[in-house]
Amino acid sequence: MHLILFLIFAAFCLAGAANLLLQSHPINSALSLIVVMTSLAVLYLLLGAEFLAAAQIIVYAGAIMVLFVFVVMLLNAGREDRTRGSRAARAVGLPAVVAILAVLATIILRAQGLGGVALSQGITTTEELSRVLFSELLLPFEVTSVLILIAILGAVALARNDGERPAAK
Amino acid sequence: MNFSSLLQQEVPVAWYLLLSAILFSLGVVGFLIKRNLITVFMSIELMLNAVNLSFVTFAHQWLHCDPLLSQACMLAQPHAVRGQIFVFFVMVVAAAEAAVGLAIIIAVFRTRATLAVDRIDLMKL
Amino acid sequence: MNAPLHLLLIPLFPFAGFLLNGILGSRLPRWLVTTVALVAPLCSFALVLNAARGFMGFASPVAAGPYIETCPYPWISVGTLHVAFSFVLDQLSLVMLLVVTGVGFLIHIYSVGYMRDDPGYARFFSYLNLFLFFMTTLVLAGNVLLMFVGWEGVGLASYLLIGFWFQKQTAADAGKKAFIVNRIGDFGFLIGIFLLLANFGTLTFSEIAAKLAVNPAWQGGILTTTALCLLVGATGKSAQLPLYIWLPDAMEGPTPVSALIHAATMVTAGVYMIARTHVLFDHSPFALGVVATVGAATAIFAATIGLVQNDIKRVLAYSTISQLGYMFLGCGVAAYSAAIFHLVTHAFFKALLFLAAGSVIHSMGGEQDLRRMGGLWNKIPITFWTMTAGVFAIAGFWPFAAFYSKDAILFAAFQQGTNGQILWFVGLVTALLTSFYMFRLWYLAFLGKQRSHDAHLHESPWSMLGPLVILAILSVCGGWIGIERFGRFLAPSVGARQAESTIPHLELYLSGAAVAVALLGWFIAYLLYQQKPQRAAQLATALPGSYKLLANKYYVDEFYDAIIVRPLRVFSKYVLGWVVDGAILGGAAWLLAGVATFAGAILQRWQSGNLRSYAAWLAAGAAAVLLFALVPWGTVWPHSVELIQKVAGH
Numbered sequence: 001m002h003l004i005l006f007l008i009f010a011a012f013c014l015a016g017a018a019n020l021l022l023q024s025h026p027i028n029s030a031l032s033l034i035v036v037m038t039s040l041a042v043l044y045l046l047l048g049a050e051f052l053a054a055a056q057i058i059v060y061a062g063a064i065m066v067l068f069v070f071v072v073m074l075l076n077a078g079r080e081d082r083t084r085g086s087r088a089a090r091a092v093g094l095p096a097v098v099a100i101l102a103v104l105a106t107i108i109l110r111a112q113g114l115g116g117v118a119l120s121q122g123i124t125t126t127e128e129l130s131r132v133l134f135s136e137l138l139l140p141f142e143v144t145s146v147l148i149l150i151a152i153l154g155a156v157a158l159a160r161n162d163g164e165r166p167a168a169k
Numbered sequence: 170m171n172f173s174s175l176l177q178q179e180v181p182v183a184w185y186l187l188l189s190a191i192l193f194s195l196g197v198v199g200f201l202i203k204r205n206l207i208t209v210f211m212s213i214e215l216m217l218n219a220v221n222l223s224f225v226t227f228a229h230q231w232l233h234c235d236p237l238l239s240q241a242c243m244l245a246q247p248h249a250v251r252g253q254i255f256v257f258f259v260m261v262v263a264a265a266e267a268a269v270g271l272a273i274i275i276a277v278f279r280t281r282a283t284l285a286v287d288r289i290d291l292m293k294l
Numbered sequence: 295m296n297a298p299l300h301l302l303l304i305p306l307f308p309f310a311g312f313l314l315n316g317i318l319g320s321r322l323p324r325w326l327v328t329t330v331a332l333v334a335p336l337c338s339f340a341l342v343l344n345a346a347r348g349f350m351g352f353a354s355p356v357a358a359g360p361y362i363e364t365c366p367y368p369w370i371s372v373g374t375l376h377v378a379f380s381f382v383l384d385q386l387s388l389v390m391l392l393v394v395t396g397v398g399f400l401i402h403i404y405s406v407g408y409m410r411d412d413p414g415y416a417r418f419f420s421y422l423n424l425f426l427f428f429m430t431t432l433v434l435a436g437n438v439l440l441m442f443v444g445w446e447g448v449g450l451a452s453y454l455l456i457g458f459w460f461q462k463q464t465a466a467d468a469g470k471k472a473f474i475v476n477r478i479g480d481f482g483f484l485i486g487i488f489l490l491l492a493n494f495g496t497l498t499f500s501e502i503a504a505k506l507a508v509n510p511a512w513q514g515g516i517l518t519t520t521a522l523c524l525l526v527g528a529t530g531k532s533a534q535l536p537l538y539i540w541l542p543d544a545m546e547g548p549t550p551v552s553a554l555i556h557a558a559t560m561v562t563a564g565v566y567m568i569a570r571t572h573v574l575f576d577h578s579p580f581a582l583g584v585v586a587t588v589g590a591a592t593a594i595f596a597a598t599i600g601l602v603q604n605d606i607k608r609v610l611a612y613s614t615i616s617q618l619g620y621m622f623l624g625c626g627v628a629a630y631s632a633a634i635f636h637l638v639t640h641a642f643f644k645a646l647l648f649l650a651a652g653s654v655i656h657s658m659g660g661e662q663d664l665r666r667m668g669g670l671w672n673k674i675p676i677t678f679w680t681m682t683a684g685v686f687a688i689a690g691f692w693p694f695a696a697f698y699s700k701d702a703i704l705f706a707a708f709q710q711g712t713n714g715q716i717l718w719f720v721g722l723v724t725a726l727l728t729s730f731y732m733f734r735l736w737y738l739a740f741l742g743k744q745r746s747h748d749a750h751l752h753e754s755p756w757s758m759l760g761p762l763v764i765l766a767i768l769s770v771c772g773g774w775i776g777i778e779r780f781g782r783f784l785a786p787s788v789g790a791r792q793a794e795s796t797i798p799h800l801e802l803y804l805s806g807a808a809v810a811v812a813l814l815g816w817f818i819a820y821l822l823y824q825q826k827p828q829r830a831a832q833l834a835t836a837l838p839g840s841y842k843l844l845a846n847k848y849y850v851d852e853f854y855d856a857i858i859v860r861p862l863r864v865f866s867k868y869v870l871g872w873v874v875d876g877a878i879l880g881g882a883a884w885l886l887a888g889v890a891t892f893a894g895a896i897l898q899r900w901q902s903g904n905l906r907s908y909a910a911w912l913a914a915g916a917a918a919v920l921l922f923a924l925v926p927w928g929t930v931w932p933h934s935v936e937l938i939q940k941v942a943g944h
Binding site: 001002003006010013014017018020021026029030033036037040043044046047048049051052055056059060063064067068071072074075077089090093094097100101104105108109111113114115116117118119121122124128129132133137140144147148150151152154155156157158159 | 178179180181182183184185186187188190191192193194195196197198199201202203205207208210211212214215218221222225226228229230232233234239250251253254256257258260261262263264265266267268269271272273274275276278284
């Protein structure tokens with residue numbers, strides 16, 4: 001059953017990612033990405049990370065992607081034009097990606113002693129997670145809260161409309 | 170087949186990692202191919218998610234390995250949950266990054282009136 | 295000599311004067327500049343006199359040895375080469391120092407009056423003191439390298455002083471010419487130093503002399519080459535053929551400079567150097583012959599040019615070259631003490647002549663052309679009488695100074711076999727010419743009708759006349775010491791005089807001949823310039839060819855210009871200028887810049903601002919890093935080779 005679940009939701013991930021690439025309207029791409037994220041949440045659950053699965057849905061799919069959709073609608077982004085902007089992107093970039101994927105795949109498939117994932121292996125509880133998070137890693141946790149504060153300030157400062165100043169041409 | 174044997178079925182860790190690698194590559198391809206600024210940004214989010222998946226996979230692996238079988242497992246097991254905590258942090262940072270990045274995109278759109286990546290190629294806004 | 299003689303201070307006093315006047319001179323009041331300028335050579339002179347006192351006590355040649363003073367700081371100490379700052383005082387350097395500091399001091403006093411109205415007053419004295427510093431270093435040097443330092447230094451001082459009025463183009467050119475021609479001679483000197491070092495392993499005079507003394511069999515060969523190289527240096531500094539061309543042009547400098555440097559002291563450095571290294575020359579008869587020939591040839595050559603010059607200082611310049619030829623002749627016949635004797639007397643009367651000429655020029659308000667002078671004898675009497683003493687001295691009349699010294703040289707030359715007699719004859723003819731042109735100068739400048747109608751004629755101040763009188767007295771009685779006593783005194787440093795000739799009273803006959811030709815020269819000058827003054831001009835128009843040849847100095851300068859200067863200019867301009875500088879160096883720079891610009895232009899296209907392009911290159915870089923780090927290249931390569939072979943084998 002684990003296998004079936006894995007295959008289904010891995011397929012969803014890949015389909016969503018492929019669709020993201022193939023769609024020309026950004027709103028479609030955003031919705032495909034939401035599909036990917038939700039599938040990933042299920043995969044996290046299969047891997048025993050219940051808190052992360054929830055966080056993925058709540059934060060990623062529920063907040064970040066919603067923000068993306070908001071911005072797409074705010075800016076009224078339309079379909080992409082078929083412009084040929086950069087030859088290097090295709091000529092250099094795509095082979096590079098192929099090379100990266102090849103190297104990673106080779107290493108992954110050749111690795112020894114990786115073991116397997118089974119549903120019976122249990123779930124890492126939120127309590128275990130938070131025990132480590134709030135004792136050993138308390139400082140990074142606090143720092144990230146400062147980071148979020150800075151991000152809020154930055155976003156507000158960058159995106160606000162300066163009163164009478166009309167939008168630049 | 171009964172429920173317990175179904176539960177015992179194993180999916181090799183390598184498959185999860187492979188999925189993660191493929192998602193990452195798709196993210197890079199999206200970054201290279203897409204012409205809309207927001208879509209490019211979304212590809213970046215895809216890359217981040219792929220990496221998150223590999224972190225969680227490894228966390229699981231080290232949490233459920235047999236410490237008596239290998240030295241590495243014995244050393245790693247106490248800290249394996251950090252893989253998941255790292256994902257947590259990645260999510261936080263991705264959220265912050267998305268907020269600020271989208272604010273920048275809005276600011277760029279205000280002055281350039283275009284979201285085409287190829288047309289935003291001057292440092293001067 | 296038990297008390298220390300402080301030889302080191304002899305050069306250092308003038309050097310201090312140079313520094314003081316050079317750096318602060320323009321800001322000090324004039325009386326202070328004068329005091330500093332005069333005190334420095336006076337202190338040196340006092341030290342020299344003190345040293346002389348020590349030497350004079352030892353009359354016998356055996357007891358007195360050279361006094362060596364070495365500065366404790368080592369100069370060069372590399373491998374087997376050890377050169378120190380060592381100063382040596384022996385009879386030869388003592389005599390030279392007396393001349394340098396004594397006459398130098400007198401000329402300093404003279405300059406106070408001569409340069410009184412010159413804006414560069416302090417600069418002049420600082421240069422004079424600098425010259426004294428280098429000259430005393432040259433004289434006192436105990437090794438060839440230190441002497442070379444002084445050698446170069448006096449060349450520098452000469453350049454500075456010749457071009458003292460540097461705003462005048464001719465003066466600046468003359469300074470350059472002097473320095474460059476000296477440089478050519480110095481090149482020979484340097485080769486000589488290298489040869490000395492290679493063959494003797496040491497540069498100290500006493501050590502070289504010792505090595506040569508214990509090996510009397512070493513003759514000719516490499517010693518001749520070394521001696522000839524040193525001779526090249528001496529011809530440059532002492533203005534002999536073929537490097538004499540700078541001395542007449544050097545008359546562009548102020549007259550005291552001509553007197554000090556180009557008459558009494560610097561130009562005699564070549565003679566001094568040959569006397570210093572006489573042991574080397576003694577071992578090479580061929581080199582000695584060359585020295586004598588060069589000297590005699592120069593003497594007569596310069597004398598012929600001096601016959602028709604119209605500038606009073608030019609006449610004296612060629613006279614100096616001629617007299618230096620005499621000194622070289624003396625060295626060439628191994629009569630070193632005679633040559634030095636003539637050096638001393640020449641210093642007296644030539645300095646006197648130059649200073650008196652300067653006084654004449656000063657009185658005439660700057661006029662230097664003989665054709666515009668005349669009838670000055672009662673207007674500037676003291677100048678006239680002192681100059682007369684000088685003229686009689688140089689002509690070689692008894693009992694004036696040059697009579698004794700010139701005689702000694704000619705006597706020694708006569709005794710050297712047939713070649714010697716030829717040289718003696720040349721010397722005799724030169725004496726005739728010398729007497730003629732000096733009396734020509736005397737008649738044209740002082741006697742006859744007054745050709746200038748300048749009412750400004752006045753006698754010079756006593757600061758100028760005082761040294762004239764002292765030098766005149768020295769010119770008269772300077773030779774009375776006699777060559778025998780002088781030669782005995784110098785023997786420890788330059789070797790003993792040769793034995794007397796077998797023919798009795800030979801010396802008397804030769805002296806008589808010399809005086810006779812001197813009288814003959816006077817008489818001819820009287821005929822041409824005093825009795826009927828037009829005779830000279832008629833003679834010149836009667837022999838236009840030879841007159842022009844002599845008046846244009848045998849066109850030597852033009853010759854050098856054609857075969858050396860012009861090709862050098864062409865070479866510099868076209869080969870070095872266009873090819874090397876333009877094509878090669880400029881081309882290399884252009885190439886470098888071009889490569890950089892070109893590479894920049896290519897690389898610039900990378901910075902497109904295009905986000906996707908950047909991303910692509912990022913991905914490529916990441917791929918490269920991954921490939922490099924994660925692929926085990928050591929095992930991949932053989933595998934891929936096998937793979938290729940397998941694939942190819944199918």
